[in-house]
Amino acid sequence: MTRKIGVLAACLSIVACALWAQKTYTVQYTSSAITIDGQATEAAWTGVSSGGGDFVGHDTGIPGLASTEQTTFKALWDATNLYIFITTQDGSLAFDVNLTTNNATLTFAKDDFELFLDPISSRNTEPNPTHKYQMVLYPQTDASGQAINPPTAFKWVAAGNTDFPFPPASWPSGLLIQAGFITFSGGYSVELAIPWTAFDNTLVNTQPINLPPANGDVWSVQVCRLHSGGNNTAASKWNPTATGGFRTKPWGLWTFTGAPASTAATDWQLLE
DSSP: OHHHHHHHHHHHHHHHHHHTOOOEEEEEEOOSOOOOSSOOOSGGGTTOOOEESOOEETTSOTTOOBOSSOEEEEEEEOSSEEEEEEEEEOSSOOOOTTHHHHHHTTOOOSSEEEEEEESOGGGTTSOTTSSEEEEEEOOOBOTTSOBSSOOEEEEEOOOTTOSOOSSOEEOOOGGGSEEEEEEETTEEEEEEEEEGGGGOOTTTOOSOBOSSOOTTOEEEEEEEEEOSSSGGGGEEESSOOSSSSSSOSOOEEEEEEOOOTTTSOOSOBOOO
């Protein structure tokens, strides 16, 4: 009996590890043109694998409770930009009428996507919230389909013993980052083009990195969705973490691949 219990425990442990494994995604290189309109209908997106579809509540630990309104994403890259397409289910879009005021205090209370990136994946276990880029994307559009509010972007940096450098230093946004939104019955989507030059930031990149990445480079990434509804649909994230919150590491891992030899980065760049 003891042996059977031990075998059962080992099997359960293996199953648990499989369920709780860190999320991974492969970002393929593209040579095709992409128009940032929120639709991702270009040939470049054809056949690109989706991540997500199993987002978990941000306030629960590993393995997390699956969200009842799911989010998926795709990503591509070329020598100039990182392209990201995110789409989510949402039956009741809600917009923040006090967005400008709330942004100043990092109060994000209505519908948005939140994206966290760290080009140095070896820091994926460091304390929250040091060394990361954050982007908040709002789905509200005007009659012509243009986003009313540009992305809000921050960089989080080490601040001694302080856990919350407030407010965080700004990260290049606006004209440097292209964002196209569409809303549809039951949800909304965003398509992004983030120039590699936007990541040339001395307070985040504390060791050599490739810009653009080299084939095989790995970044830690968390893709999140906020909703003003109740319970688990209110906030969800791609990679489960041991404790609640979006900024909490570890995040999932994105591996860049597929660039031709003449395009992939060949020199380590120390950004300091």
